[in-house]
Amino acid sequence: MPSIREMRLRIRSIKNLSQVTSAMETVSASKVRRAMQAVQATRPYAEKAWQVLVHLANQPVHNLHPLLSERTNVNRVLVLMVSSDRGLAGSYNVNILRQTLLTFNSFEVPVSYITVGKKGRDLLVRRRKNVIAEFTNLPSPPSFLDVSPIGRIAVDQFLSGEVDQVYIAYTEFHTMLKQEPVIRKLLPMTMEESDPSGQNHHVFSYEPDGAEILNQIVPCFTAIQIYQSILSSQASEHAARMVSMRNATDNALELIGFLQLQYNKARQQSITSDMLDIVGGAEAQASS
Numbered sequence: 001m002p003s004i005r006e007m008r009l010r011i012r013s014i015k016n017l018s019q020v021t022s023a024m025e026t027v028s029a030s031k032v033r034r035a036m037q038a039v040q041a042t043r044p045y046a047e048k049a050w051q052v053l054v055h056l057a058n059q060p061v062h063n064l065h066p067l068l069s070e071r072t073n074v075n076r077v078l079v080l081m082v083s084s085d086r087g088l089a090g091s092y093n094v095n096i097l098r099q100t101l102l103t104f105n106s107f108e109v110p111v112s113y114i115t116v117g118k119k120g121r122d123l124l125v126r127r128r129k130n131v132i133a134e135f136t137n138l139p140s141p142p143s144f145l146d147v148s149p150i151g152r153i154a155v156d157q158f159l160s161g162e163v164d165q166v167y168i169a170y171t172e173f174h175t176m177l178k179q180e181p182v183i184r185k186l187l188p189m190t191m192e193e194s195d196p197s198g199q200n201h202h203v204f205s206y207e208p209d210g211a212e213i214l215n216q217i218v219p220c221f222t223a224i225q226i227y228q229s230i231l232s233s234q235a236s237e238h239a240a241r242m243v244s245m246r247n248a249t250d251n252a253l254e255l256i257g258f259l260q261l262q263y264n265k266a267r268q269q270s271i272t273s274d275m276l277d278i279v280g281g282a283e284a285q286a287s288s
Helices: 004-057 092-104 118-126 144-159 210-287
Strands: 077-082 111-116 130-135 165-175 178-187
Touching: 004 210, 077 092, 077 118, 077 144, 077 210, 092 118, 092 165, 092 178, 092 210, 111 118, 111 144, 118 130, 130 144, 144 165, 144 178, 144 210, 165 210, 178 210
Parallel strands: 077 111, 077 165, 111 130
Antiparallel strands: 165 178
16 A cells, blocks of 8 residues: 555646646647637638639630549549647547548559658558648647648649549538548549529629639639648637547546545545554652
């Protein structure tokens, strides 16, 4: 059984640790709000860009933009996987890695990866995956300029013919207690949505022409999708870390209560033993 001094030092160290985890929980809660505010700020532009993109894609254009054209043969796939730079976020990184490997290990064509975050990079390299680029230490939340190079690499890889499909694997933020790993195709873009009524006969005039707008808006919209995915992943990371730190704080407080009880028992036992020694000594002195 540890001594009273050792138990006192252990209680003090656990109290200090609980203060650290409580502070990390508060910081993560603040970062979640900032990430979600950034997502909300980009959503109106993304929705309007998507409406213009769908309308232009449905027009009788002779040469559709290359990023919108499906390729007959898929010989190589590129995956952009978003993880975190730090741990202490529960199963956040493990979940997105597991979902990514379950999806792409079954592909019969070579798969290369672009990683965002140190944890995802380390996990993929450890499994001997082909990581062609990595991005780490992004600010939280990042600016659009911080994320633009990621989209540029993905677009250049697709346009040059190095890859025939581009996917993005990230964690979708739903609530503070629910974050879901998501994998979706980024390139070529699929026009899954059109006019809800099924009839879109409106005619618009674009300046410059529709082809030029497509050349500008399609790569930009690809970068916006990546940007929003990274923001959602960061919000999920901070939410997972907040929950993890809250559980750690609760466990620390519970352990402190248990150790405090053991400390009180040991201290009471020591006091009782000292009192018995005093009484025994007094009786021995009186009998002599």
